[in-house]
Amino acid sequence: MDNLDLSGQTAIVTGTSGNLGPMWVEALEDVGVTVFEFNLPNWDVTEINHAALFFTSDPDGFQPDILINNAGIDSPPETKSTFFGNWDEILAVNLTGAKNMIEAVLPGMVDRRHGQIINIGSMYGLVSPDKRNYPDRFTKPAAYGASKAGLMHLTRLVAAQYGQYGIRCNNLVIGAVESESHRPKFKEKMTSAIPSGRMANKEDLKKALWGILASDYANGANFLHDGGYTCL
Numbered sequence: 001m002d003n004l005d006l007s008g009q010t011a012i013v014t015g016t017s018g019n020l021g022p023m024w025v026e027a028l029e030d031v032g033v034t035v036f037e038f039n040l041p042n043w044d045v046t047e048i049n050h051a052a053l054f055f056t057s058d059p060d061g062f063q064p065d066i067l068i069n070n071a072g073i074d075s076p077p078e079t080k081s082t083f084f085g086n087w088d089e090i091l092a093v094n095l096t097g098a099k100n101m102i103e104a105v106l107p108g109m110v111d112r113r114h115g116q117i118i119n120i121g122s123m124y125g126l127v128s129p130d131k132r133n134y135p136d137r138f139t140k141p142a143a144y145g146a147s148k149a150g151l152m153h154l155t156r157l158v159a160a161q162y163g164q165y166g167i168r169c170n171n172l173v174i175g176a177v178e179s180e181s182h183r184p185k186f187k188e189k190m191t192s193a194i195p196s197g198r199m200a201n202k203e204d205l206k207k208a209l210w211g212i213l214a215s216d217y218a219n220g221a222n223f224l225h226d227g228g229y230t231c232l
Helices: 021-030 048-056 087-112 142-165 184-192 202-214
Strands: 010-014 034-038 066-069 115-122 167-174 222-225
Touching: 010 021, 010 087, 021 034, 021 066, 021 202, 048 087, 066 087, 087 115, 087 142, 087 167, 115 142, 115 202, 142 167, 167 202, 202 222
Parallel strands: 010 034, 010 066, 066 115, 115 167, 167 222
Antiparallel strands: none
C-alpha cells in the first residue's frame, strides 16, 4: 500500500501457522512493521501466563504497537463434526484466547497512549452457516459462530473502554477464503452463494488489513469483507 508507512512499529500476530496467519504477517511487513509470531508449540493463546512471559522474556520489555488476534480453530468441511462438538476448546482459542492477548498488551498501550488491536472475525458471527453449502454429513460447530459473535462485541467493549487512551480496537469480519484444501464441490457451492462470484484471495485480505490500519478514526468497528455473502 503506497500511502501507508508504519516503519518502526512492531506487531504481534497470533496463529501464524494456519491459512491466514502468513497473509497478515506479509501485509504488515509490506508496510514496514516488524512482526513477532505468537504461535504453538511455544506460545499458547489459551494460557494467559504465556502472553505475559512473551513480553517479559524480552530484555527490553517488548510491547507491540499492533496486535492481530488471528488464532482460531474450527472443524473444516469433510471432517467429522457435531453441532455442539468441541465447544469448550473452540471458545477457549477463538474468544478467550483473544481476550488473553488483549489483556496482556493493554497495560503497555495505555502507558504509551497508543495501540491498535485488530481481531479477525468471521461472517458466521453475523449469520448462520448454510447447510446447503456443506457436505451432507458435515455439521458446522455452533461454537465457531458463537465465538465470532462474541469477538464482535468484545471489540466494541474494548474500544469503548480504552479509546480514551488512544487505543483502537476493530474487527475484520471475513467471508470465504480461497484454500487449496477446499474440495471442488464445496468451493462451487460456496462461490455460487457469493454475489461477487469468488472467494477472497490473499491480496483482498491484505488490502482489507491495510484499510483498517490506515483508518485512524475507526474504533469498535466491524469491517465486513465477504463479497456480499451476508447481503442475501
